Amino acid sequence: MDTRRLMLLLVFGLSLFMLWDAWQKHQNPQLAQVQAQAADSITPQPGPGLKAAADRIGEVTTAPAAAAAEKLTIATDLYKAEISTQGGDLLWMELNRFKAHGDKEKQFVLFDPEHQYAAQSGLIGDGLPNHKTMFKVVAGPRELPEGADSFQVRLEAPAANGVKVTKIYTFTRGSYLIDVAWEVQNMGRQVLTPSAYYQFQRDEVAPAGDSMMVSTFTGPAVYTEAEKYQKVKFSDIIEGKAKFARQANDGWLAMVQHYFVAAWTPKGDMPREFYMRKLSGEGKNAVIAAGLIVPMGQVAPGAKGTFSIPLYAGPQEQATLKQVAPGLDLVVDYGWLHIIAAPIFWVLEWIHALVGNWGWAIVILTVAIKAAFFPLSAASYKSMAKMRQMTPRLAQLKERFADDKQRLNQEMMKLYQTEKINPLGGCLPIVIQIPVFIALYWVLLGAVEMRDAPWILWIKDLSAADPYYVLPVIMMVSMFIQTKLNPAPPDPIQAKVMMMMPLIFGVMFFFFPAGLVLYWVVNNILSIAQQWQITRMIEAGGDKPKAANDPKA
Known part of the structure; x- marks a missing residue:
């Protein structure tokens, strides 16, 4: 559980740190x-x-x-x-x-x-x-x-x-x-x-x-x-x-x-x-x-x-x-991800030729990428749903073996094996999608076709930040909903950190191109729908944890 969350934070942190570091350098221009x-x-x-x-x-x-x-x-x-x-x-x-x-x-x-x-x-x-x-x-x-x-x-x-x-x-x-x-x-x-x-x-x-x-x-x-x-x-x-x-x-x-x-x-x-x-x-x-x-x-x-x-x-x-x-x-x-970014732009350009609007082309591309990753996402959300069911049991184990970390790890691994749960199962789809996310960022950053390209209403330039921060706020709300759907960390401090993550990442997205935030918002909405459906099916399917009926657990 802790390892999975650590990897998740590291993956997101590394990718966003790269962008943040470059932004800091840009904030000190040659005057x-x-x-x-x-x-x-x-x-x-x-x-x-x-x-x-x-x-x-x-x-x-x-x-x-x-x-x-x-x-x-x-x-x-x-x-x-x-x-x-x-x-x-x-x-x-x-x-x-x-x-x-x-x-x-x-x-x-x-x-x-x-x-x-x-x-x-x-x-x-x-x-x-x-x-x-x-x-x-x-x-x-x-x-x-x-x-x-x-x-x-x-x-x-x-x-x-x-x-x-x-x-x-x-x-x-x-x-x-x-x-x-x-x-x-x-x-x-x-x-x-x-x-x-x-x-x-x-x-x-x-x-x-x-x-x-x-x-x-x-x-x-x-x-x-x-x-x-x-x-x-x-x-x-x-x-x-x-x-x-x-x-x-x-x-x-x-x-x-x-x-x-x-x-x-x-x-x-x-x-x-x-x-x-x-x-x-x-x-x-x-x-x-x-x-x-x-x-x-x-x-x-x-x-x-x-x-x-x-x-x-x-x-x-x-x-x-x-x-x-x-x-x-x-x-x-396109930076160091040119091999991924070039085909993404080709597909985006092809979609734009059909719909005539770069904003809607981004939405359609997001749906296509989500469909391509659907099997991996489904496996991830199933793993998360099962981990969510295990949360009370994990809390009991942490309370019982609070003074014996080695025994706690052994019991947790035994629990995962009994329930056939991979604690890192939810990380793989995220790890795979991070390069796609960064490559799409470079596409939206580097493609002159996005310059001054409007979407709808207040979005007049997909290459610039949302002037009213509507999309970043929607993204923060969607991240918060995703956090609620994920298994709650047994540790109170961890739980508070996870609840702060949507705010931290959301504020950073205030400075991102509107086209990229649009991609992330659509991706989050689709992920919420998929995760909610899978979680509901597993929890309503009567697939109760075996450990819940084990008095020795």
Whole structure:
């Protein structure tokens, strides 16, 4: 009896402690705001190969403010963006389909000057432009023309050494993919072998709206077919000890944050080198760059060469990410239970396609999970019902052998054997369901589809806490009812602790996403119905404990 309860408390305590510990860390956010600092400057150097180009990425410098830089406002059906004529950097992007955290009157901003978060690119080679070069804007559309599928924005660099370079952005209707191309026209007499670099710069401050209970990963990530998905902490980059794949012939580089991602996704089999470094600032004010370098190939005299890499900048919608690049869907952070969470989301998404509401999809998924665990739950509740019948006998044994713990344990085991009761029988279903519970938590935490997804009435966002705490209160009541259905502990102190558990856990659930609390409430209601029915059948079935008729017991 005591062992079963101990295991039950340990299982629940361990899982909730993990979440609570992460919440405590989140409650002490980095308060220091990053001041305006300059980005890394790449000094163009000639170099015949990719490794040589990587070795010649220049020193960190503080560049003067680009007062003369013009900002071009771009608009498509999915977002608005700003491009600077200095370097042709993508400095700001506002997503039309997603509201800002907190203020729902505003749109969500991905690339953001507040975090010095920008997408940059340039060329490496003698006299070639980099992301500090001032470009000239070529006349053309700045928003998606009606009836058109795409449009281009062209930026020309000053000609140097007989080389004319144009940076070309191609924006497409209905897509978060932006093609970023370099066009090199060689009007000189020498063969050019330039390399192109594509990078993100960002501070290490987590974006607004990061989960209150568990901070999801924010930072750069690399994927290669050989070494798979590798997340890199900002602190490791700043301290110069970051570990990630440095060279490969495939893969991509991303800047990941809760619900959204930006990623450079080169196509085809070509050599590329990944790099990450601190640009400026100290401590929490540090700004880093993470990027990749790729060779453009040779451009003969009188010829023109073009090289492009798609930039994905948008929500972490898994179906879309899978189509963009292999492994890009891994940026949806399900924690260490990805193997369980991924199929749970797949089923949840399939149900949502049928019912059209994520809240009802969670309810149906809960019923399905409960049905899958029905046999185990039934065995557990039968064991609990029999233990409930044994409570008076156990109390008598504890009173009789209060001074002899060894004899008490022997008599209790004898009683369990006589009645064919497994004192741990009620724990197995709970132990099995805990990973499912945690995996579902990560699904509801990490799936952008849940962001701002309503259910009914007051639940307007399943990824956020219940604003009126209705679901957590219902959950506490359901846990209290379950406690009453369970066998009462013979020990008065234990009994009081068990009665406090619904309150303790319920208060913690005040901070959980409403979707997760909805799952737990539905699960508890179904469990109460099943447990009550089984207990009623056993107690009404005349299956009296054998020990009750044993005068020697």
